[in-house]
Amino acid sequence: MRLHALRWWRQARLRARGACTGADALVFPAGPGAIASASPAAGAVLIAAVLGLSACTTIHPPVQAPIHAPIHPPAQAPAGPPGTSAEDRSSTPTEWPAIAGADGRVLGRGARVLVYLPAPGDRLDAIAERFLGSADEGWQIAEANDIGRVQAGQALAVPLRPANPLGVRADALQLVPILCYHRVGGANSRMSVGVSAFEQQMAWLVDNGYRVIRLADLGEFIAGRKPLPRRSVVLTFDDGYASFHRYAYPVLQKYGLPATVFVYTDFVGARDALTWKQLAELQRSGLVDIQSHARSHRNLVDAPAGETAERYLAYLDGELRGSREQIERRLPSSSVRHLAYPFGDADARVAERARMQGYELGATVVPGGNAFYAAPMMLRRTMIFGHLDLEAFKARLQFEQPLTRP
Numbered sequence: 001m002r003l004h005a006l007r008w009w010r011q012a013r014l015r016a017r018g019a020c021t022g023a024d025a026l027v028f029p030a031g032p033g034a035i036a037s038a039s040p041a042a043g044a045v046l047i048a049a050v051l052g053l054s055a056c057t058t059i060h061p062p063v064q065a066p067i068h069a070p071i072h073p074p075a076q077a078p079a080g081p082p083g084t085s086a087e088d089r090s091s092t093p094t095e096w097p098a099i100a101g102a103d104g105r106v107l108g109r110g111a112r113v114l115v116y117l118p119a120p121g122d123r124l125d126a127i128a129e130r131f132l133g134s135a136d137e138g139w140q141i142a143e144a145n146d147i148g149r150v151q152a153g154q155a156l157a158v159p160l161r162p163a164n165p166l167g168v169r170a171d172a173l174q175l176v177p178i179l180c181y182h183r184v185g186g187a188n189s190r191m192s193v194g195v196s197a198f199e200q201q202m203a204w205l206v207d208n209g210y211r212v213i214r215l216a217d218l219g220e221f222i223a224g225r226k227p228l229p230r231r232s233v234v235l236t237f238d239d240g241y242a243s244f245h246r247y248a249y250p251v252l253q254k255y256g257l258p259a260t261v262f263v264y265t266d267f268v269g270a271r272d273a274l275t276w277k278q279l280a281e282l283q284r285s286g287l288v289d290i291q292s293h294a295r296s297h298r299n300l301v302d303a304p305a306g307e308t309a310e311r312y313l314a315y316l317d318g319e320l321r322g323s324r325e326q327i328e329r330r331l332p333s334s335s336v337r338h339l340a341y342p343f344g345d346a347d348a349r350v351a352e353r354a355r356m357q358g359y360e361l362g363a364t365v366v367p368g369g370n371a372f373y374a375a376p377m378m379l380r381r382t383m384i385f386g387h388l389d390l391e392a393f394k395a396r397l398q399f400e401q402p403l404t405r406p
């Protein structure tokens with residue numbers, strides 16, 4: 001079977017080491033033989049994975065490469081709701097909604113994983129909607145099985161719980177890059193990306209398997225609450241230039257890509273800045289999130305000579321709380337919890353003060369991607385300059401950090 005179970009098996013073992021409950025045994029409606037008898041070697045890989053979860057013992061997978069022959073369960077395999085154990089009944093649903101595009105058969109299931117034999121015409125999004133509750137989660141099935149799309153007869157492991165929520169693999173750590181733009185449109189320059197170059201970059205992301213996620217999702221990932229697709233990326237735009245509305249927003253709408261605009265509130269409504277009316281339109285779209293870039297764009301780290309510590313802290317609070325409160329007052333649907341430090345500059349005192357003022361994520365311009373252990377108030381962010389060609393843009397998308405073995 002083209003289950004690509006070896007990779008998934010390794011992830012499952014990593015997870016099992018940390019959270020062995022003994023509650024993960026699969027239930028095979030047709031018996032494990034339904035898998036093993038049709039494709040013994042492939043069945044052995046899958047069953048080894050299941051046992052590895054169930055018994056918390058170290059089981060070495062077969063040395064052979066994943067088998068590519070499809071599973072053919074016996075024709076007499078019983079249909080109907082899978083699973084009968086009390087543990088499974090209490091931990092996973094016994095029936096799933098009928099959804100077009102997910103009409104195949106459940107071969108076995110446990111609390112953590114379900115084995116599914118797709119029918120002709122089944123799709124990842126439909127399978128995810130049926131078993132994981134959201135069509136958006138199809139990537140979890142794709143990554144667990146290392147596939148791009150479903151093939152009839154190719155059994156799939158459907159992770160009912162996130163297979164790898166921290167993005168830790170044997171050979172690499174998942175990183176999530178946050179890209180930082182300023183102006184879009186006009187001639188390419190250091191701080192302005194031409195609209196054709198911007199569209200080319202967005203199209204490339206979409207065409208090459210990247211998932212543009214919301215900054216809030218990265219926060220959930222770092223908190224250990226939400227797994228993210230392997231090639232996730234966040235888009236941010238600093239300062240609040242009017243060019244965002246005119247040039248970048250239509251491209252984001254075209255591809256359905258979410259983004260965060262960080263505005264410094266003293267700038268809103270200035271000559272080439274977004275207006276509050278435009279910001280309200282963007283926020284209402286559901287695609288663009290308006291967040292804080294402080295109030296005056298003064299460097300928060302620099303305390304002017306002669307300023308007392310007390311006055312400096314009061315100034316910091318005014319920059320941080322003042323911008324957040326103004327945005328939330330002018331854009332009632334907004335909730336400002338994310339901050340881009342002016343000039344990307346922050347130290348421990350600024351970061352702590354921001355956290356005290358209600359911010360949950362703070363973005364610097366230290367380049368690179370963010371791993372699960374990233375400091376939420378000191379996120380790395382990579383500048384995208386107008387003079388970068390597409391190859392240079394690609395090179396800035398650090399979505400994994402290779403791990404070397406001792």
Ligand SMILES: [Zn+2]
Binds near residue numbers: 238239293343
């Ligand atoms: Zn700025």
